[in-house]
Amino acid sequence: MSKIIMLNRRQILTGAGALLAAPALLRATRASAADATFKIGYVSPTTGPIAGFGEADGFILEGVRKAFAGLTNNGKPVQVEIIAKDSQSSSNRAAEVATELIEKDGVNLLLASATPDTANPVADQAELNEIPCITSIAPWQPYFFGRNGDPAKGFNWTYHFFWGLEDVIGNFISLWDKSGVAKKVGGLFPNDADGNAWGDPKLGFPGPLEKAGYALTDPGRFQLMNADFSSQIAAFKAAGVEIVTGVTIPPDFATFWSQAGQQGFKPKVVTVGKALLFPSVIESLGERGDGLSSEIWWSPSHPFSSSLTGESSRQIADGYTKTTGKPWTQPIGFNHALFEIAADVIKRAADLTDPKAVIDAVAATDLKTLVGPISWKGGPANPVKNVVRTPLVSGQWQKQGDKVELVITNNSQYPSIPVGGELKLLS
Amino acid sequence: MSTLHVTRSTPLSRIALPLAALLVLLLAAAPWWASTATLRLIGEIMIYLSLASLWNLLAGYTGLVSVGQHAFVGLGGYILFTVALYLGWNPLLAIPLAGITAALIAVPVARLVFRLNGAYFAIGTWVVAEVFRLSFAQISSLGGGSGSSLPIGIMKAMAESKAMRESLIYWAALALGTGSVVFVYLLLRSRIGLALTAIRDNETASSSLGITIPRIKLAVYVGVAAVTGMVGALIFLQKLRIAPDAAFSASDWTVLVIFMVVIGGIGTIEGPIIGTLLFFVLREFLADLGTLYLMILGALAILIMMASPKGLWGLVTSRTGLSLFPVGYRVETRGDQG
The missing domain is CATH 3.40.50.2300 (Response regulator)
Structure with a gap:
């Protein structure tokens, strides 16, 4: 009698183990069925107290979507979908939309901008979920040390460009x-x-x-x-x-x-x-x-031009004023540059369906953008592994x-x- | 042949209870049938369901209209960060610890705010939450006003695989969400519940009937604070990042919760459930509208409050007399069509 109970218990244990492992198996099969579009998630504040930073996003996205149309990877055309989400100027909401983008939309690359309250929560979610992520518009010290970053190790999945203290x-x-x-x-x-x-x-x-x-x-x-x-x-x-x-x-x-x-x-x-x-x-x-x-950080007289559209700083600023009737603002340059890097990564990545290949391409970036040269390869502009300082x-x-x-x-x-x-x- | 019976259950509730139990079982198995995105969403619904049920217990039944429950959400979040950053424990252990700490701190807080009544009590609880926020903004080892992130290593130590990590957090959310509803339901069916209903209806009359109002109010306040603290720890385990403004956000953890309870129906068990579900339906479809979405929420709240002060569930019960989770007694004639 006791033997049978022993056997049952062991069977139950193996059964339970298999059952617990099951979610992982299910997820693995789902992930392998990746679709053909490369999805970019973009988080920025367009409402709330710091909405000024995202004010020009509509204009930037319109231009960028046009420029993304002809992108190729390994000789094949790539369909790019940009999903923009509003952080409502709240770090709680920024973390929420970042998980939504990762889990629901299945984005291949996360971009986030404007203040540590937006950049940090998005980067934290990306680092844990192993999704490539590029952020900007937050001085690098609050970004790096505010996330308890260790200069000796750095982060694996999250990169940043902006100036520092x-x-x-x-x-x-x-x-x-x-x-x-x-x-x-x-x-x-x-x-x-x-x-x-x-x-x-x-x-x-x-x-x-x-x-x-x-x-x-x-x-x-x-x-x-x-x-x-x-x-x-x-x-x-x-x-x-x-x-x-x-x-x-x-x-x-x-x-x-x-x-x-x-x-x-x-x-x-x-x-x-x-x-x-x-x-x-x-x-x-x-x-x-x-x-x-x-x-x-950026002005129409900066001697840089977009690697994506070829326009100079002046042309982009004038284009914004012409389209919206509003004066240019500094975030335009940096939010545009985020998409320049994304386009460059799409062109160079060895395999767009593999997050590891995408983040390797991010790390190997060497690009002249609207806000200056961007490279994380360990030059004088890289105070730590994941950060590049801009002029x-x-x-x-x-x-x-x-x-x-x-x-x-x-x-x-x-x-x-x-x-x-x-x-x-x-x- | 018909006889008179005093009963709690209704034909609907006799079906509703087993159905609810079945639903919980189905939800508990969600990691096997749902995608991570769905898990996250159900988990978030559970978190808000818990906050809404608890606030409903406070405001709807005990008459403690607190607008400072975010004090305990934030406190729970900071307990999690303390446990994770300085003790290096499994972050799931922080959840019960946050509950105990919140309960301990709620006792002196209650002594303070219970001296106030009505609108003064509401403002007093808000002030307490502000004091908490300002205090945590001074603790630089927990990030001070800048905030802090949970080290990735601690999350990985909880469970190496992402699926397992998501499932663990999800089950914790499910336990807190359904646990809160069950807690409120059982509490209201108990002797305390009878006292609470009496207090809700008329405080002076219930006091003259021998109900020790202060003791019951204190017990409910402390109990609600404890569970709210546990929910707070779980919330920031998902967010990975804490800052005083996020932790003690009145709009995220109190105003939205009040919105859910009020549109669903305050002073009923079903109300918060309906309010929470309605809010998430609205959010899923409208959140991308930006400012317009917030205006729609506001307009809806005003509309429902004017059309039906007892919320959507109040509208249902007044028209049909339905009750899914009955806590009162009714007289029923058996033998006829019930």
Whole structure:
């Protein structure tokens, strides 16, 4: 009797084991029946507080879809389908749509753009699910270290291109050096991915500023959507600050800047990251928008052209203004470049149905794009395995006629990008 | 020949219960018949079903209209990250641990917010959630305001194959989703449920009948917090990434849940189920419309609240008297057509 029970139990155990292994088997057969189209999933914010970054996506996708029509791989034409999803400016939603793209749409390549809140969750899902992924528009430190990346090992499935803190620090310091104002800087660093990275004593501004002879007044991290900057303004006034820097979202900067005006704080140079990217933001500041300065990642005067359509930076920017009636914005260059790399990978990959071959092709990229040269093969522009730094310059919003134009005033980090004017002091 | 009986079940409920059990069995076997995408979707529905049933228990039956349940979702998520990053345990173990921690923290929180009533209580719970968010934004070892990602190694250690990993997370979601509904159902059929229904209908009257209102409210609040914390841990096990704004997102974990309960029918067990399913149907078909999708959701909520304050299920019961999960008693005449 007991023997029979033993036998039964063993049978049950093997049965259970086979049963547990079954989902894996089912999945394997499903995966082998891959279809002939190469699917690209694209995640960007088109609604919500950071929708400005995805504002031009409709225009970019239209151009890119046309250019993708004639792509070939191994001598055969490739059908490419681009599935664009809105992250609603939320990292929760970005992770959700990334899994949807991976599981439901079965994408072969994931692209994601704009701020660590979009790039990081998408890249995390791609890394776990072993789907090739390229991201942009997030300084590389919050992207890499924010995902607990290990510089010695890097990531296997996720690659990134954008500038880093070293670039923005170098740019801002040389911009200020040339302005000739007192070397007293006030920092506005919020408690978010960018603010913590920029204000970090090791990776961020404090160290290099001290080395360059600047005194930094950092009143500490503040929460996003802060309603009262009085304590920051008081601290800046007390320290005799003439330069204000930081990395804030547009509403926070608008609050700070109007309160600074009300409280009689008049810095001579204001160079703030992230907040001053879009013409609409500058226009909303009215008269006080004139003369603010910012980092510039891409502009119509960048001497680069698209490897996909052959158009120059100027042509693409003008095309956008002509189609939509809106002024050009910086994300256009980078979001377009994401698809340039995708097209290049499609051309070169040994086997488009094999994720490993696709990611190998990504890693072997060596392409001149709309935002500069992109290569992850281990050159001076690769601080870590999965990141390539793109050229960065800086400049100032200047009133030209009845509208404000972003003018490059400092190209010390990348001299082949031409300057368009001189920095003017605010007061 | 007809006699009078006092009974809970209705002809429909006698069919509904075995059918529900069968459905759960079928869902438990989903890893063998569904694609990963379907698994993910059912898992997400289960997570929201759980949150909706729990919030319904709080607001619909106990009269605790909390708009700060995201406090416990986020707390659960952060417990998961603490367990995974610093203890290196299997992340599934974080789920019960998150439940225990949430319950322990809910006790002092309850002492604080229970001093407030009505709208003040609602705002108080929201404030508590904000305090949680701001506190976790200060803990730099968990990423602070920048957020943090779960190391891939920990996910792989949970189960090497992707299918097994997906299945494990799915079963956990199914257990929490169906578990929450069963928990609410059984609770409401118990003595506590009778007390809760009395509190829902009239607090003063039930107190005069000898119901110890504060003790029952505390028990429900702590119990709901515990399960909400467990759901939170599971949510962020799927998201792989946590940041204070995502973890303590009022719109994701509270407003959407209230939307589901209200359109489905508050104060019924069926309501949250219907509301959750309706929301996911809308999302599957309309989410790609962007802003327009959110406007449709808002318009729908207003429309349903005006046309039927008791939600869609309220509309069904008032017209037909149907009940899938009856918790009250009715008088029935047997022998006639029931």
